[in-house]
Amino acid sequence: MVATGALGAVGAAAVAWPFINNLNPAADTLALSTIEVNVTPIAVGQAVTVKWRGKPVFIRHRTEAEIKEAEAVPMSQLPDPETDNKRVTDTAKKVRPEWLIMIGVCTHLGCVPLGNKAGDPKGEYGGWFCPCHGSSYDTSGRIRKGPAPKNLVVPEYLFTSDALVRIG
Amino acid sequence: MASSHGTPPVFNNKVISWIDHRLPIFSYIEKEYHTFPTPRNFNYFWNFGAIATVMLVLMIATGIVLATNYTPHVLMAFDAVERIDRDVPQGWLIRDLHMNGASFFFIAVYIHIFRGMYYGSYKAPRELLWILGVVIFLLMMATAFMGYVLPWGQMSFWGATVITNLFSAIPVVGESIVIWLWGGFAVDNPTLNRFFALHYLLPFIIVAVVALHVVALHVHGSNNPTGIDPKGPQDTVPFHPYYTMKDGFGVMVFLIVFAAFVFFAPDYLGHPDNYIPADPLVTPAHIVPEWYFLPFYAILRAIPDKLGGVLAMFGAIAVLFILPWLDTSRVRSCTFRPIYKWFMMFLVVDVIVLGICGSKPAEGFWVPLSQLATLYYFAHFLVLLPILGKIERPLPLPPSIADAVLKKKAV
Numbered sequence: 342m343v344a345t346g347a348l349g350a351v352g353a354a355a356v357a358w359p360f361i362n363n364l365n366p367a368a369d370t371l372a373l374s375t376i377e378v379n380v381t382p383i384a385v386g387q388a389v390t391v392k393w394r395g396k397p398v399f400i401r402h403r404t405e406a407e408i409k410e411a412e413a414v415p416m417s418q419l420p421d422p423e424t425d426n427k428r429v430t431d432t433a434k435k436v437r438p439e440w441l442i443m444i445g446v447c448t449h450l451g452c453v454p455l456g457n458k459a460g461d462p463k464g465e466y467g468g469w470f471c472p473c474h475g476s477s478y479d480t481s482g483r484i485r486k487g488p489a490p491k492n493l494v495v496p497e498y499l500f501t502s503d504a505l506v507r508i509g
Numbered sequence: 510m511a512s513s514h515g516t517p518p519v520f521n522n523k524v525i526s527w528i529d530h531r532l533p534i535f536s537y538i539e540k541e542y543h544t545f546p547t548p549r550n551f552n553y554f555w556n557f558g559a560i561a562t563v564m565l566v567l568m569i570a571t572g573i574v575l576a577t578n579y580t581p582h583v584l585m586a587f588d589a590v591e592r593i594d595r596d597v598p599q600g601w602l603i604r605d606l607h608m609n610g611a612s613f614f615f616i617a618v619y620i621h622i623f624r625g626m627y628y629g630s631y632k633a634p635r636e637l638l639w640i641l642g643v644v645i646f647l648l649m650m651a652t653a654f655m656g657y658v659l660p661w662g663q664m665s666f667w668g669a670t671v672i673t674n675l676f677s678a679i680p681v682v683g684e685s686i687v688i689w690l691w692g693g694f695a696v697d698n699p700t701l702n703r704f705f706a707l708h709y710l711l712p713f714i715i716v717a718v719v720a721l722h723v724v725a726l727h728v729h730g731s732n733n734p735t736g737i738d739p740k741g742p743q744d745t746v747p748f749h750p751y752y753t754m755k756d757g758f759g760v761m762v763f764l765i766v767f768a769a770f771v772f773f774a775p776d777y778l779g780h781p782d783n784y785i786p787a788d789p790l791v792t793p794a795h796i797v798p799e800w801y802f803l804p805f806y807a808i809l810r811a812i813p814d815k816l817g818g819v820l821a822m823f824g825a826i827a828v829l830f831i832l833p834w835l836d837t838s839r840v841r842s843c844t845f846r847p848i849y850k851w852f853m854m855f856l857v858v859d860v861i862v863l864g865i866c867g868s869k870p871a872e873g874f875w876v877p878l879s880q881l882a883t884l885y886y887f888a889h890f891l892v893l894l895p896i897l898g899k900i901e902r903p904l905p906l907p908p909s910i911a912d913a914v915l916k917k918k919a920v
Binding site for chain 2: 361364365366367370374390392394395396397445449450451452453471472473474475488489490
């Protein structure tokens with residue numbers, strides 16, 4: 342009886358799995374996972390938004406002041422402690438503090454924070470501000486205030502040259 | 510044909526008689542909707558079950574017609590809905606009926622839920638009836654949410670993004686669940702496709718649960734404004750023609766108000782941002798759900814912690830499932846509960862306050878107000894309800910429904 346029941350349960354799970362897995366991202370969706378961006382037109386102090394995997398990616402060419410500000414923050418003040426250095430390192434371990442590359446999706450409930458365009462509110466910490474539920478991020482994209490639990494996510498990226506960055 | 514309850518009806522029509530002998534649908538209708546003994550003292554609050562049923566049928570009928578002109582693709586959905594509004598014959602009417610129908614379905618259901626709570630309809634032996642009702646409410650919320658995504662406007666897209674992201678609050682597996690829900694790395698074409706499929710499916714599941722709700726209702730019959738059980742024929746009237754007429758009248762009045770919105774203010778309950786095509790790179794300055802979700806949205810935002818907010822929001826509905834066991838009073842109707850009656854009215858005010866908070870930006874004095882209102886909401890169910898049943902002294906119950914009705918008349 343137990344063996345029959347157990348076998349039945351295994352069988353039911355084996356049948357259910359294709360139906361559940363069917364809803365996961367398809368091969369063509371997964372194939373769209375890399376883009377290449379030329380960063381030369383982005384002047385110091387400017388930021389652009391590019392689309393990657395259907396999501397906005399922020400590329401900010403930070404000013405000296407913004408970099409200094411981000412580096413000076415003590416870890417104890419961060420809800421999700423992370424050094425600025427770590428957030429500007431590409432997959433080849435090369436640090437480029439002037440380029441901050443992040444997924445532009447608030448870690449609370451997925452809105453796109455403001456702060457990339459000139460004239461946008463940048464929040465209390467000079468980085469980004471999410472209008473949906475009021476989360477503020479600093480010049481390193483780290484969460485400082487509001488309901489978001491995590492820093493803005495830094496995707497895997499690699500500078501293939503000084504001008505080209507590959508995201509994903 | 511006025512057969513008394515219990516004896517099988519005799520049909521004069523030979524065809525009906527032939528069918529009924531093999532498949533007793535006519536006996537069933539006769540028993541459950543004609544002679545069915547129903548308390549004689551219903552007030553107009555008892556109309557809203559029938560009204561909600563009419564709205565469900567209307568939503569399915571209009572929805573099927575809309576689906577024939579709709580395309581669930583991110584590049585075509587918005588234009589398909591605009592085409593329905595502008596080019597398809599009477600498309601504007603069908604769409605406005607469907608769009609406003611959702612709101613009016615929720616209005617009917619919220620009043621129906623209030624009726625159940627005020628008159629204690631959830632108490633023994635109607636606990637399962639009540640729980641099935643909460644299941645219907647949950648299914649309605651899921652259906653309405655997915656339906657709102659289909660026009661693929663800004664609010665559609667960002668509503669879908671925010672609500673699906675609620676699941677990312679689940680520890681460890683949250684992110685994988687969200688990607689699974691989306692079928693991609695963001696709300697995109699696979700998401701729209703599956704939402705359309707589910708939006709078409711769920712209403713039929715609602716129909717099935719409504720059928721169970723009605724079956725459970727007809728076991729012990731309806732509650733009534735006094736909350737006491739009928740004790741004999743003097744306390745009841747046959748369902749038809751008494752309540753078919755009363756329900757019919759209530760449905761007509763409700764539909765007049767509904768028609769006023771459909772024809773004169775079809776977009777009053779909607780949001781103008783949803784007439785901007787979805788843009789995954791720009792979030793609208795102020796995201797709000799449809800009005801019927803606002804109280805729950807306010808609870809979500811009241812808690813300054815992501816997981817906590819999500820748990821509180823789902824908890825606000827989950828608490829309804831155990832309502833029959835939280836209420837310790839043996840008296841059903843608030844009519845005879847002098848203290849609880851006022852707390853019940855205050856709960857209504859509280860939910861309206863939550864709704865207003867949910868529609869405002871999460872800043873300034875709205876934040877503490879929504880926190881206070883959230884606290885009261887849970888305190889009502891988890892603290893006040895269990896304690897009041899013990900300490901409240903109910904008013905004397907009338908000996909029977911007939912007594913209550915006739916005494917009222919005499920005054």
